Amino acid sequence: MLRPETTKIQNDLAMYCRSGKEADIPGITEGRLPHYRRLVLNVVHGSIVQAYPITRKVLSEDEWKYLFNSFFVEHDSQTPILWKLPYEFYLYAKENEYYKQFNKPWLTELLWIEWLEIEVHMMPDSSHPPYIKSGDVLSDHIIINRDSKLIQLEYPVHLHSVEEAAKRKAIYYVFAYRKTDSGKVRFLNLSVLHAWLMDRLMNDQRLTVNKLMPELMSLLKQKGEQEIKKQIKIFLEDMLNAGLILGFSK
Numbered sequence: 001m002l003r004p005e006t007t008k009i010q011n012d013l014a015m016y017c018r019s020g021k022e023a024d025i026p027g028i029t030e031g032r033l034p035h036y037r038r039l040v041l042n043v044v045h046g047s048i049v050q051a052y053p054i055t056r057k058v059l060s061e062d063e064w065k066y067l068f069n070s071f072f073v074e075h076d077s078q079t080p081i082l083w084k085l086p087y088e089f090y091l092y093a094k095e096n097e098y099y100k101q102f103n104k105p106w107l108t109e110l111l112w113i114e115w116l117e118i119e120v121h122m123m124p125d126s127s128h129p130p131y132i133k134s135g136d137v138l139s140d141h142i143i144i145n146r147d148s149k150l151i152q153l154e155y156p157v158h159l160h161s162v163e164e165a166a167k168r169k170a171i172y173y174v175f176a177y178r179k180t181d182s183g184k185v186r187f188l189n190l191s192v193l194h195a196w197l198m199d200r201l202m203n204d205q206r207l208t209v210n211k212l213m214p215e216l217m218s219l220l221k222q223k224g225e226q227e228i229k230k231q232i233k234i235f236l237e238d239m240l241n242a243g244l245i246l247g248f249s250k
Contacts, residue, residue, distance in 0.1 A: 052114045205249070
């Protein structure tokens with residue numbers, strides 16, 4: 001256990017590195033303190049910029065400096081892992097409603113999408129049941145890539161520039177998944193029907209499309225089951241080719 005005076009020195013040094021306000025810290029060589037702060041600031045800023053290149057580009061220089069400096073000074077980091085720090089940056093911006101301060105309603109979701117690419121890329125490999133590559137997407141149990149995440153957005157920042165996304169407020173479903181062969185993260189824009197279908201199939205592997213059809217048709221409140229099945233079949237075969245669907249249960 002550290003002595004109280006040692007803990008105080010560590011806390012004072014950390015606070016100086018964050019705020020830049022001069023402090024009397026025992027044991028520090030004269031003139032060294034600014035270098036400590038510069039080094040810490042560069043490491044943290046480098047991590048945040050690397051995580052959010054698009055946000056960095058679309059914000060003005062003053063907006064970015066204000067947001068980053070506020071985060072650096074005010075936020076008490078909860079993670080000792082550097083690559084996870086950008087997630088706290090996203091939460092900080094969201095909780096403090098910087099989208100309102102900057103009059104950029106898409107800002108929080110742009111940060112979220114950029115963080116999601118890191119999160120999905122770094123998440124531990126999921127355990128998938130044994131599967132084969134050939135099967136019937138309607139009648140067989142399909143295995144969906146669980147190294148993935150389905151989210152809902154109001155602004156299509158994954159599809160358009162922020163200027164265009166701001167004009168297209170609606171409901172969007174995005175499936176982010178990690179390719180099993182390359183590890184690259186891909187984003188797919190899904191319709192409401194397809195998002196509902198993928199969510200149900202991924203969360204209950206006992207289900208098949210054929211088993212879900214009565215429930216789906218009831219929700220759609222329309223006829224033409226065979227036409228809906230045809231559309232779903234095309235979609236799922238595309239997802240199989242894209243790697244979001246890994247295959248079929250053995």
